[in-house]
Amino acid sequence: MNASLGSGPDPTPPTARADAGVPVRQRLAELRGPTRPPHPLDARALAALAANPGCERRTLLDGAGVDKAALAAALGSPAPYGQSQFAFMRGNAFEARVKSDGGTELLRLLGVADPEAALTPDVSAAGPEGRTARTALALREATTAKAWTLLDHPMLALEVAGTPAYLEPDAVVVHPDGHWTVVEIKSFPMLDGSADPAKVGAAARQAAVYVLALERVAARVPGAEVGHHVLLVCPKDFSNLPTGSVVDVRKQLSVTRRQLARMRRVEELAAALPGGTSFDPSGSTEELLASVEAVGAAYAPECLAACELAFHCRGRAREAGAVEALGRSVRGELGGLSTVAEVLDAAHGRAGDPADPAVAALRRAAALRAEALAARGGG
């Protein structure tokens, strides 16, 4: 079992270790707003973190459990996300179909010869803590029983920056040999054996978070091992018949693991904030603006698809004239120049050192472009 940072069992949560000053958990609660419950960090949010690991703003806000959608709305740049009820209903109906008859269909996709004989222990309990404990127990029993076992909507806990995040995989299957497989059910179609790679990638990142959480449970169960291949179940072609595909998530796993290890910086980020900083959406817009600006962001256009705060960050990046607002790759070819004004001044000979290769290239580009456009104007 791999016991590297962020993946192995962690007997001492950071809260218990905080010996000086305010405990981290309390500090984060203050940032969030004392009356606000922490916004649950689900696997989707954890997986999205890996998309932009350099963004301190996102790390801190997610780590502190701030409701970013409410924050974005309070800042005047509401997130444009939502889910269509058609997609939602379809997703639920497909999952119900896959799991009907005690999950026999699903187990058959895993190649189980006699799916009716599989055990399907009940893992429901009161509250997330209770469900997590119940899941751990069921996993242990199933591993000892050495029989095919399907856990429907188990609950797993993963400690993220001192606060437990409760995660709910669609299903976990325990093999007779003690192998555990995460099952991810998605309602996008697998057309002629292949699905939209962007959606498969997102599902793999999400499944990697579950694998990570499962590994913590497996570390305490002798003979248990968590598979680094997950089963992705999708509708086949245009039907609602389920079809399965085994997805290797080792890469996503290592990215998430590294990312969660870096989440420890949440403490440092929180400690570095000026006093009075608060992300409570009920605060005034000016205060919120100041608070949000107190943490650095690494905006890139890709954020628009993954972060509730992206429109706010984009507005700020554009105001500041940051060239990254045009895309991450843009920065690479501009050397040390980082704002639109700097680049254009350098290109048109108003500033910049001509000996700098980036400046020289820009001037040549500007001259060639002007020449070509003038040729068009002249006919």
Place this chain on the structure above:
Amino acid sequence: MSLINTLARLEATRSGHAQPLATTRHRHLSDRPLVLVPLTTAGEAGAPLGALVGTDREAPRLLVVPQPRDRDLRFAFLADLAETVLPHLDSYADDTEPAERNETDPETGKRVKVEVELCRDAPQLIVPSRSGIDYVRLLGRSMRFRRTAEQDPDAPYPAPPHIPLLGRWLTHYGERVRTPGAALLLCATDLLSRHWATGQSSLEDLHLGALLAWIDPPEGESGAEAARRAETGRDARGQLLCPPAGPATDPAFDNALLAPAIDAYDLARKNFAGAEDGGSADARLGELAAAERHVRDLLSAQLLPAWHATWRALDLVRALPEGPRAAERWTRDRWSYTGHRDRVRAGEPPQPRRDSAVGAAQKLASRETEQARLEAQEALDDPLVMAARRLTGEAFTSEVTGVEPAWTETKRPTPRPLVTVRTADLPQLGGGDEQVKVYRSLDGGSQSAEFVRWEAAGVLTLRLLNAMGRAKDPAPGTVPEVGDRICWTLFPHEQRGGAKLPDPEDTPWTHGGPPAVDGDDAHERPDPITPDDLL
């Protein structure tokens, strides 16, 4: 993105208006394009919601599926779509001109010229966005394996006639898009972003409304402001001012407007089915019609902005003069259209679900050639594109400063004149020991030369290699004169495809992919249909 294009984006950012990326139009546009704006149901594959389609911007045909989960209504939609699209596709099929094509004679194995038909023009299909192109491909895939009652009397849910045929055409158009420079199926966003740079990222350029706002903002407003409004502006009911250009709908529209309207339609249909007598049936039928009209109105309001935006995009791009070589590429599209017409007429089966190994290798090879051709042709057609190549050292403009006659030292000397040119550009010619070749346009073709040496900074000598006629002295006009301004490129102007791949029967088993398992018809078997096709 090249540095020149980055610069254009930065200038657009500062000015608030889009900047030109091209001085000519790099895609052929038909005089009578067929525009298709499709919408799909969220979460369902192949469950269309509606579409606007037509060749007349003032009179689009609105097609709507009032309950997307109803297979009969979906089939009715697809049948209507086929009824609109197929006549348009067919209308180009019989206007042909004679042409020649190289074919391998099956008996002698020699390459011979064969007289064939080539359609004089081809139907062009335009969709708003790149996801619209994916949707065309998806529609094609969902339809081409369907069986009509005529093809298969035992089919459990026979498709109306023409649906498989439309599926094959849409598949062909969707596949053709993957060939660089092809113009049979184009999307408005790609057309616009090929020709203009906006002050936003290429990801944000995928939004047709925002992209158009940068290029063609309303009076008195900057492109940046108009784009922001198009992207996020919502009315008092929380609906987007500029609905997405499909095929996905806005979730807020689905939840607040569409779902209740579809529920009302379901209820009206149930009531109509349960009507007891003629009188109440008439009343219920009226309610059903009203409920359907409501869904139609809602979808029409979502579709119309994208419809108009697509036509506006066509206007803007059409205003640019067409690049001469874009017409040459369109001829290839005409060949592609004619080829598919012939395959359909010959009764060939629909395109397979997966390409065979040989077919895939051929497609990839031809796409690579087309990519190189497109890059060369765009540069030759457009000084602004050539400027980007000059910046990277792949081309240079020059003035001829000296010409020295020279000949090969063979039994029959042929001309190899030395041309000295002066350039301010920085071509990547190396030290002269690598025999770098350069090319220039000459009489509709190209002439090549090899780099000899740098004479001084910015002065270099080239040796002309061909296109000077067969005589001992070069034909008049084939050798540059002192004072001529010439643009040389380091890339060839014409593309020669690589060595021809062997025929499938000559392909060794190591390269031929797995053999067909279930006999020949495995590729065209219809999708299995379950009674509960959808949830």
